[in-house]
Amino acid sequence: MIEGPYIAEIASLIGDPARANMLSALMDGRALTATELSLIAGVTPQTASSHLGKMQTAGLLSLEKQGRHRYFRLSGQDVADALEALMVLSSQTNPRKRHTGxxxxxxxxxxxxxxxxxxxxxxxLTDALIERGLIRDQDHGLAITEAGSRYFEQIGIDIPQLKTGKRAVTRPCLDWSERRPHLGGALGAAILDRFLEKGWLNRRKNSRTIQITPPGYQALREEFGIPADLLAANV
Structure with a gap:
């Protein structure tokens, strides 16, 4: 038998429809209870508990306890990256027709x-950051420029602090719906946090979707030159 990574084992865990729905629901970084995840997956609480236990044992999920409550979240960015990559692959290879709403x-x-x-x-936004010289393509990756460091510091993002962490500061993440990279890494997370703090963006309840507020619409147009027609559908 050929020795190698246990791809089949992980693939079988992710490939189950109920477990896939649970993992997808956790892609926004939230922690959810077993009951919430059972409703999302459309299975009984007992079945959900079994699924969650298997995924936790495999390292796909981490468990947090607060009093009597148990919350599950993705164990890290690497799991989110793998799920996003599978979404890209499934959209390219799945021949079934899907109704879009x-x-x-x-x-x-x-x-x-x-x-x-x-x-x-x-x-x-990633394209705009590159066009404005705030980040640049570098060896099939992304890097912050000197102008970018100054800009991000001005809007309240501590670049030296980001560089002290174990996580990559900038990394391209292939977007499953656009098939082009968006900005991930510590800087991508910091930008989202800052835009939420500024009130430019809002999280929609119980969803991964993001709403652009009127101040955000204006700021993204004026500061980054993102076309109005692209933003208008979301205001």
Whole structure:
């Protein structure tokens, strides 16, 4: 037998529809209870508990306890990256027809990818940061420029602090709906947090989708030159 990574084992865990729905629901970085995840997956609490235990044992999920409550979240960015990559692959290879509704459109337009901005708006923002010389392509990756360091510091993002962490500061993350990279890494997460703090963006309740507020619409147009027609569908 050929020795190698246990791809089949992880794939079988993710491939179960109920477990896939649970993992997808956790892609916005939230922690949810077993009861909430059972409702999302459409299974009984007992079945959900079994699924969650298997995924926790495999390292896909982490468990947090607060009093009598038990909360599950993705164990880290690497799990979110793998799920996003599988979404890209499934959209390219799945021949079944899918009915697309307003919720799907909102997800394609602006959503969270674990802890950073994704979708059409996320990709457009990444393009704008490159065009304005705030980040640059470097060896099939992304890097902050000197001008970028000054700008991000001005809007309240501590770049030296980001560089002290174990996580990559900037990394391209292939967007499953746009098929082009959006900005991930510690900087991508910090930008999303800052835009939420500024009131430029709002999280929609019980969803990964992101709403652009009127102040955000103006700021993203004026500071980053993102076209009005791209933003207008989300205001």
């Amino acid at each position: 307003p919720k799907d459109q909102a997800m394609r337009h602006a959503r969270t990818c674990y802890d950073h901005l994704a979708g059409c708006v996320g990709v457009a």
